[in-house]
Amino acid sequence: MAKGEDLMHYFVILLSFLMVGTALKADSSSSSRIAAVVNNTVITKADLMNRLRFAAISSGLEPTSENLDRVKDQILRIMIDEALQLQIGKKYGIEIKKDHLQAAIKDIEESNGMPEGAITRMMEANGIPFSTFEDQIRAQLTWLVYIREKYPLKSLEIKQQDGLPSLQIADWEIDQEIKLQKNKETKTQYHLAEIVLPFDSSDQEAEIKQNLNNLTEELKKGAHFGALAQQFSQSATSAQGGDMGWLTEDQLEPEIKEALSHLQPGQLSAPIRTSQNYNLIAFIERKLPGTGESTLLTMQQVLLPFPNNVTEDKAREIMKLAEDLSHSAKNCKDLEKMSLERFPSASLHLTRNELLSTFPEALQEVLLKLDINQGSEPLLTQEGGLIVMLCDKKSQKDPEFTREDAESLITSRKHALIARRELRDLKRHAFIDLRM
Secondary structure, eight states: OOOHHHHHHHOOOOOOOOOOSOOOOOOGGGTTSEEEEETTEEEEHHHHHHHHHHHHHHTTOOOOHHHHHHHHHHHHHHHHHHHHHHHHHHHTTOOOOHHHHHHHHHHHHHHTTOOTTHHHHHHHHTTOOTHHHHHHHHHHHHHHHHHHHHSOBOOTTSOOSSOOOOBOOOHHHHHHHHHHHHHGGGSOEEEEEEEEEEOSSGGGHHHHHHHHHHHHHHHHTTOOHHHHHHHHOOSGGGGGTTEEEEEEGGGSOHHHHHHHTTOOTTOBOOOEEOSSEEEEEEEEEEEOTTOOTTEEEEEEEEEEEOOTTOOHHHHHHHHHHHHHHHHHOSSHHHHHHHHHHHOTTOEEEEEEEEEGGGSOHHHHHHHHTOOTTOBOOOEEOSSEEEEEEEEEEEEOOOOOOOHHHHHHHHHHHHHHHHHHHHHHHHHHHSOEEEOO
16 A cells, blocks of 8 residues: 555645535435445435535536536446445555545645635535545545556566566657657647546447536536536546646647647637547647746836827827837837837836746747847737837756656556556446436
8 A cells, every 4th residue: 555645646636616605405305315336335316416516516616406417427427436446445455544535635725725624614514524525535546546556667677477467668668758858848838628528438429428518518607627627527637627737739639639729728629529538628828939937038018008099190100109219229228218208108017037938929929039138029009009128038947857757757647548448347347227
């Protein structure tokens, strides 16, 4: 069994908990009614209702009957998976101790800026048993331990004497990953998040797609993407609220790459069908080549504001003055001085040591073309003519991506694929009786 510290290193759940004034109360008369039987485990309708209300509240959904009914089938699928995972834990003697659960809950609260005990109080206020949350975490941790212990990482040089399965990574895989990471800064990168709903057979496709459409509707109503991903997504990224990190196009599945070509940062994709999943992609932001996080800029911005009810001729006059100032100024201090002398109402803003990747994409494109102490061509905005001048540019060395980092990343990916396969096999051989 892995130690508590090791578990917490590999398992960080990100949730956004939103309080609601009133929650639906479970019908006590239904507490003994069965929603599903999974081998020797019974999931009652009361269990399902508690989990539905918890999922709704934690992801910002109003827990109305209509909203809960939209996500009922998907939540029941997840609870069936968790029942199978807990059964495997019992079979192999995997015990998740109380302090491990408490450490996970503390991590959740800290990562969301919540005071200690806030989750407990939220669930008590809404009449939801705390075991609903604990069982969810226990199942996820149990499955993580099971997969890692059944498929430990072993060197290719070490022969398996006992015939047990293992996870093996070749040197060429590590070399390839290191090369990929080094080449990232020369390509456009995309920061994405995902909600993934797998289907095990073609018979399930229509239902799974509809489940994802339901989640899309809730997102349009204001639900939190990261919290929905944690509650509903069945991908390894769910623990991070669906965050996929920064990826280049060659790291994306063809279907996702195609969908991304029609999106802008801040937009949400339609449901995307891949080989065995339906995916919902949130396009968070884009990073242009050469705009790595190691580039720090100091930049002077000067806005020559338009007067109210500005005429076209007056706007042209101000833009021409902005052009003259940009071409005449020798450095940032010179630009500041000349602007105030020739246009007293000019608005100035000096940005110091800011990461290039944090600026809007259009501004990044302008800044990438500038040398130190070079002003841009004036940019036409609704407020007036904008000049930007690069005052300083420096780089801070990124932490080296080591072979150990590559091995850890590849291991995580392979374990995620194995976990999906193992769970699919478990479901195929399990007795699952749906009563709803």
